[in-house]
Amino acid sequence: MKSLKSPQEFGMKLKRLAAMGLAGLMLLSAAACSNTAPGDKAAMTQTSPAQQTSAAAKTVIQVNGSTSVEKLMTMLSNQYTAKNPNVSLQIQAPGSSAGIKSVNDGSAQIGMSSRELKGDELTWGLNATPIAYDGIAVVVHPANPVSNLTMEQVHQIFSGEITNWKEVGGPDKEILLVIREAGSGTRDAFEEIVKLFEEKDGKKVATVAEDKAIIADSTNAITQNVAGKENAIGYVSLGSLNTGTTRALQLNGVDCTAENVKNKTYAIARPFLLLTKGTPSAEVQSVLDYILSAEGQALVTEEKFISVQ
Amino acid sequence: MNRAKIITFIIEKFFWICALLSLLALLLILGFLLKEGLPPLFSIGFGDFLLGTSWKPLEDTFGIFPMIAATAAATAGGILLGGFVGLFTALFLAEVASPKLARLIRPLIQLLAGIPSVVFGFFGLVLIVPWISNHLGGPGNSLLATILILSVMILPTLASISETALRAVPQEYREGSLALGASPMETLFKVTLPAAKSGIIAAFVLGVGRAVGETMAVVLVCGNRPQIPKSLLDPIRPLTSTIAMEMSYSTGTHQQALFAIGVVLLVFIVALNLCVNYILKGRKDV
Numbered sequence: 001m002k003s004l005k006s007p008q009e010f011g012m013k014l015k016r017l018a019a020m021g022l023a024g025l026m027l028l029s030a031a032a033c034s035n036t037a038p039g040d041k042a043a044m045t046q047t048s049p050a051q052q053t054s055a056a057a058k059t060v061i062q063v064n065g066s067t068s069v070e071k072l073m074t075m076l077s078n079q080y081t082a083k084n085p086n087v088s089l090q091i092q093a094p095g096s097s098a099g100i101k102s103v104n105d106g107s108a109q110i111g112m113s114s115r116e117l118k119g120d121e122l123t124w125g126l127n128a129t130p131i132a133y134d135g136i137a138v139v140v141h142p143a144n145p146v147s148n149l150t151m152e153q154v155h156q157i158f159s160g161e162i163t164n165w166k167e168v169g170g171p172d173k174e175i176l177l178v179i180r181e182a183g184s185g186t187r188d189a190f191e192e193i194v195k196l197f198e199e200k201d202g203k204k205v206a207t208v209a210e211d212k213a214i215i216a217d218s219t220n221a222i223t224q225n226v227a228g229k230e231n232a233i234g235y236v237s238l239g240s241l242n243t244g245t246t247r248a249l250q251l252n253g254v255d256c257t258a259e260n261v262k263n264k265t266y267a268i269a270r271p272f273l274l275l276t277k278g279t280p281s282a283e284v285q286s287v288l289d290y291i292l293s294a295e296g297q298a299l300v301t302e303e304k305f306i307s308v309q
Numbered sequence: 310m311n312r313a314k315i316i317t318f319i320i321e322k323f324f325w326i327c328a329l330l331s332l333l334a335l336l337l338i339l340g341f342l343l344k345e346g347l348p349p350l351f352s353i354g355f356g357d358f359l360l361g362t363s364w365k366p367l368e369d370t371f372g373i374f375p376m377i378a379a380t381a382a383a384t385a386g387g388i389l390l391g392g393f394v395g396l397f398t399a400l401f402l403a404e405v406a407s408p409k410l411a412r413l414i415r416p417l418i419q420l421l422a423g424i425p426s427v428v429f430g431f432f433g434l435v436l437i438v439p440w441i442s443n444h445l446g447g448p449g450n451s452l453l454a455t456i457l458i459l460s461v462m463i464l465p466t467l468a469s470i471s472e473t474a475l476r477a478v479p480q481e482y483r484e485g486s487l488a489l490g491a492s493p494m495e496t497l498f499k500v501t502l503p504a505a506k507s508g509i510i511a512a513f514v515l516g517v518g519r520a521v522g523e524t525m526a527v528v529l530v531c532g533n534r535p536q537i538p539k540s541l542l543d544p545i546r547p548l549t550s551t552i553a554m555e556m557s558y559s560t561g562t563h564q565q566a567l568f569a570i571g572v573v574l575l576v577f578i579v580a581l582n583l584c585v586n587y588i589l590k591g592r593k594d595v
Contacts, residue, residue: 176448181533181554181555181558182365182366182367182555182558182563183366183367183555183557183558183559183563184558185558204367205367205368206367206368210534210535211534211536213534214448214450214532214533214534214544215532215533215534215546215554216533217528217533217550217553217554221434221529224431224434224435224529225434225438225450228434228435228438228439228442228449229438229439229442229448229449232448
């Protein structure tokens with residue numbers, strides 16, 4: 001085929017094509033780079049696409065608070081704004097404490113918190129609406145005779161102070177920890193509630209005995225690992241608990257059930273609260289009503305959290 | 310221009326565009342990986358990053374030496390075991406088995422290559438890991454489990470490329486050897502095998518590449534504990550499984566460090582490919 005053309009002509013075509021290809025490449029890579037700069041996740045402003053087109057005509061609700069609640073809230077917000085295009089929610093996630101403060105000082109209309117209010121916050125007169133509960137089950141192999149641990153024992157086991165099952169009334173076997181990878185939401189929640197961290201130079205440092213643990217990259221991998229080893233202990237979100245192949249331990253004598261998470265007797269659990277101050281505006285009330293409706297709560301269940309209904 | 314010329318022109322250009330697209334994909338990935346992965350290498354420091362023994366991304370400690378050691382140990386073990394079995398499978402298929410038997414076994418071995426890697430991983434997690442834990446001790450998720458899974462996964466590659474190399478040895482070599490009075494096994498090990506050497510080495514290097522890059526099966530059975538393996542029963546964390554596990558949640562420097570691991574893997578794979586090219590270019594025998 002090449003013989004159809006003179007070599008010079010062929011060479012020129014080649015150069016032109018190469019130049020075009022390079023130009024395209026540069027454009028594409030520039031676009032790719034600007035989209036995916038690392039650290040973008042830190043600036044967690046969520047804006048619905050519709051809001052950018054006609055910002056003036058719609059009510060913008062500022063939502064501020066916990067990173068744990070943020071993922072659920074973003075999904076709820078997307079569903080809500082799809083049906084109510086006149087409202088848009090701007091969700092930012094600097095943390096529970098900052099969220100609670102910003103509702104109090106009025107810079108946000110809704111605050112998100114993944115813990116109960118405490119100390120001074122209780123005196124600010126905020127209205128707290130639980131929208132979901134997050135419970136974590138501590139799971140062992142079904143053949144493990146241990147059925148109950150205290151919160152203190154769970155802390156000692158995962159921080160590596162207790163290393164043998166006989167110390168908590170089980171057989172003389174080394175305890176094998178099965179934990180999630182750094183950054184996992186379940187791991188964050190577990191370590192926060194069981195207090196597996198210490199403050200070092202103002203930074204949270206995990207004290208979980210990672211050097212004695214197997215690290216699994218998903219809830220299913222945790223379940224499979226625990227189901228396969230009689231000396232293993234792990235944790236999974238209550239919504240993903242597989243009672244056939246693993247067994248959830250009682251905590252301080254309380255069964256790990258959605259019921260006990262809701263009535264606050266099961267300790268490794270936390271509420272997802274939305275906070276408002278004073279009488280909420282009609283739009284804010286409508287958002288809260290939607291989240292507590294059957295449709296909103298269905299999404300809560302779908303995301304493996306415990307519905308408040 | 311007549312019709313035939315126009316059609317030729319269009320088809321030629323179409324081929325050109327396809328070739329450019331694959332080149333474009335490669336350049337984009339390379340460019341992106343280097344752009345994201347090189348700056349953290351400099352900011353963390355090559356020495357601290359490559360030789361550091363502690364990986365605590367949430368505390369800004371990024372040392373990947375345990376992962377390099379884990380990848381090296383798992384690959385070496387996998388290639389030894391898989392290479393041993395793969396090479397003798399190839400010898401059997403090319404030199405010993407009757408054509409009928411070879412036609413039966415060959416597709417079955419090829420089928421092994423078609424099994425998705427996550428299935429290998431699941432098989433390992435549910436069967437091999439508990440077996441190791443119950444019979445040999447330790448947590449079960451270990452260097453040994455990783456080696457076993459990897460060796461089965463690279464076996465088809467090794468067997469089929471080695472077999473092709475063996476079949477490419479001219480029949481006259483074998484006939485000459487046999488005519489001189491050598492036994493069939495002497496012919497096999499002293500004539501055929503050395504003659505197919507470069508092709509077999511290329512098969513091994515490709516097998517190493519596959520083992521280094523394998524992720525999905527490994528992440529399930531290796532235990533993911535970032536430590537330098539001291540025994541076959543220790544949990545390990547290879548380079549690839551670190552990226553796979555932590556990419557979805559990572560931000561900032563942590564994410565960049567994962568890209569830097571990608572750069573390390575890339576350098577490794579490029580070096581391996583250069584090796585293969587060098588070996589295949591130097592082959593005069595087959």
